[in-house]
Amino acid sequence: MQLNWREQAPGWPPALQQLMTETGSFTEALIARLGPITVRPLLQHWQTVRGEEASALGFNAPQPCYVREVVLCRDELAVIFARTVIPARSLLGPNRELTQLGGRALGALLFAGDGVRETLQYRSLDGRELLARRLLQLQLPWQRGIPARRSRFLLRGAPLLVHEVALPALARLL
Numbered sequence: 001m002q003l004n005w006r007e008q009a010p011g012w013p014p015a016l017q018q019l020m021t022e023t024g025s026f027t028e029a030l031i032a033r034l035g036p037i038t039v040r041p042l043l044q045h046w047q048t049v050r051g052e053e054a055s056a057l058g059f060n061a062p063q064p065c066y067v068r069e070v071v072l073c074r075d076e077l078a079v080i081f082a083r084t085v086i087p088a089r090s091l092l093g094p095n096r097e098l099t100q101l102g103g104r105a106l107g108a109l110l111f112a113g114d115g116v117r118e119t120l121q122y123r124s125l126d127g128r129e130l131l132a133r134r135l136l137q138l139q140l141p142w143q144r145g146i147p148a149r150r151s152r153f154l155l156r157g158a159p160l161l162v163h164e165v166a167l168p169a170l171a172r173l174l
Contacts, residue, residue: 005056005121005150012124012147015174016166020147023120025107026080026164027072034074034173039103042138043069046088052130053085056152056161064088066099068106069134071167079170081140082106083131083163090158098155106162110153118159119152131165141168 009021015033022029031037049057049065057063065085072080084106086098097109109115124145125132135142147166152159 005123007119007121009122009149010124010147013171013174016147016171019170019174020122020149020164020166021120023117025111027105027107028111030072030080034079036074037079037105038073038076039105040071040073040078041068041101041103042071043067044099044101049085049087053161056150057085057087057159059087066091068098068101069138071140072105074173077169077173078140078167079173081131081135081138081165081167083134083165085161085163087159090155090160092158093156095155095158098160110155110162115153115155117151117153120149121151122147122149124148125165131163135165135167143168 009017019029027037045067046064047067048062050062054063065087068084070082071078091098125148126144131148148163150163152161
């Protein structure tokens with residue numbers, strides 16, 4: 001199923017809109033607004049990526065990818081869920097370090113000079129999306145209309161896809 005991601009953010013509350021449309025490092029923007037943030041890895045493994053994620057990465061067929069899911073927390077409160085999808089071919093050479101991030105933010109690598117954002121798209125999740133299903137499976141807070149964004153990056157010329165979902169607690173802290 002192809003979902004409708006847009007280049008313009010929906011009409012979210014102003015503080016949330018400003019954060020979700022940040023074009024620089026999302027983690028740095030979050031720290032600037034909330035203070036220290038910790039990255040808590042939830043899942044880091046290989047899986048075959050299909051459908052919408054494969055299409056966003058330019059695949060015509062399912063492909064093996066390294067998937068990393070984390071929550072960004074302020075004082076142990078989960079405020080952002082992030083899902084990164086990295087094609088196997090993107091993990092050659094120095095990009096292998098992407099599988100060793102642990103509790104470090106991905107943005108530190110992407111915005112250190114070797115990463116280029118190709119796209120930035122938005123949507124309010126309605127429950128049909130893989131991201132919404134993942135939130136439910138991981139027992140993270142979910143509500144209809146939850147803000148999400150996705151970016152396709154090139155790191156040293158290799159593609160990867162990053163999703164960021166604003167969990168309900170974030171709006172209360174902004």
